[in-house]
Amino acid sequence: MKFLIAGLGNIGSEYDATRHNIGFEIADMFVIKHGGSYRLDRHAFVAELKWKGKTFVVIKPTTYMNLSGKAVKYWMDKEKIPLENVLVALDDLALPLDTLRLRPGGNDAGHNGLKNIDLILQTNKYPRLRFGVGNNFPKGKQVEFVLGRWTPSEMPVVKEKLLKCVDIIESFATVGLEKTMNVYNK
Numbered sequence: 001m002k003f004l005i006a007g008l009g010n011i012g013s014e015y016d017a018t019r020h021n022i023g024f025e026i027a028d029m030f031v032i033k034h035g036g037s038y039r040l041d042r043h044a045f046v047a048e049l050k051w052k053g054k055t056f057v058v059i060k061p062t063t064y065m066n067l068s069g070k071a072v073k074y075w076m077d078k079e080k081i082p083l084e085n086v087l088v089a090l091d092d093l094a095l096p097l098d099t100l101r102l103r104p105g106g107n108d109a110g111h112n113g114l115k116n117i118d119l120i121l122q123t124n125k126y127p128r129l130r131f132g133v134g135n136n137f138p139k140g141k142q143v144e145f146v147l148g149r150w151t152p153s154e155m156p157v158v159k160e161k162l163l164k165c166v167d168i169i170e171s172f173a174t175v176g177l178e179k180t181m182n183v184y185n186k
Contacts (some may be wrong), residue, residue, distance in 0.1 A: 003173050004081040005030060005058045006072050008090040008113040010065050019091050019133040020146040022158075023113075024060045026089040026131065026165045031058050033166050042078075043071035054173050057081065068113040069120030076121075087172055088117060088128045089165065091146060095132025097157055102129050102168060102181045127177055129168060131161060 007027030015021050027047075031038065036047040036058070044059035057079050061071035068088075076086060094109055095101055105125035108114035118124045137145035150158050164184070171180040 001053070001173070002055045002057065002079055002081050002085060004072070004075055004079065004086045005056055005169060006068070006075075006086065006088045007058070007060050008065060008068050008088060009060060011060075011062050015147070017149050018147050019150065020065065022091045022131045022133065023089040025162060026129070026169075027058050027060050029162045030056070030166050030169050043074050046075070051170070052174060056169075056173070065113045065116075067116055069116040069118070072117050073120045083121070083123070083126050084177070086126045087169060088114070088126065089169075090114065090128065090130060091133045092130035093133060093135050093142065093146065095130055095134075097132055097134040097154060098161075099132035100129065100161055100164060100168065100184060101132070102127065102172070102177070102184055104177055104181075127172065129165060131165065 005027060007023035009015060009021035009024035031047040031049065034049045034051050036049040038045040038047045043063050044061045047058040049056045049058065057075055059071055059075050061068045063070045090111060090113055104127055107124060108118055133146065168180060168184050171183065
């Protein structure tokens with residue numbers, strides 16, 4: 001069984017450790033835990049891992065957030081990974097900082113990465129792991145907020161949630177989406 005784990009973010013050091021790049025950090029935590037490493041390949045940094053008889057292709061698109069669909073589609077096709085075995089990890093302003101939400105699909109909620117994936121795949125019915133970043137910003141400052149770095153007071157929650165994301169990915173691949181949602185969407 002093969003899985004595609006797509007962590008969304010933007011390439012470039014100016015985006016490192018920002019809220020909008022949490023998808024990259026989720027991918028990194030999974031790759032590090034399983035002893036993998038990335039190589040630069042077509043449209044993405046790619047790591048291939050094996051765990052419990054399953055193969056994981058983990059990507060961090062180099063297309064920038066707004067064109068994430070290009071990388072997701074390329075690697076799905078190249079590796080012959082079915083839609084139900086794709087998991088997209090991303091930031092979500094609508095969820096509080098202490099919340100993770102696994103879903104089988106849904107609307108893009110204004111997230112440009114999801115918008116592009118929906119457009120390219122011609123569907124919004126693919127699993128996604130939403131990492132709540134909260135919405136603690138003044139009116140009109142959304143962009144600055146999502147492109148901002150975590151505050152020291154947020155870091156303990158972020159680190160704990162990143163570890164939980166790795167558990168969610170492992171659970172998704174071993175017991176499936178529904179059972180994983182039942183355990184982690186509390």
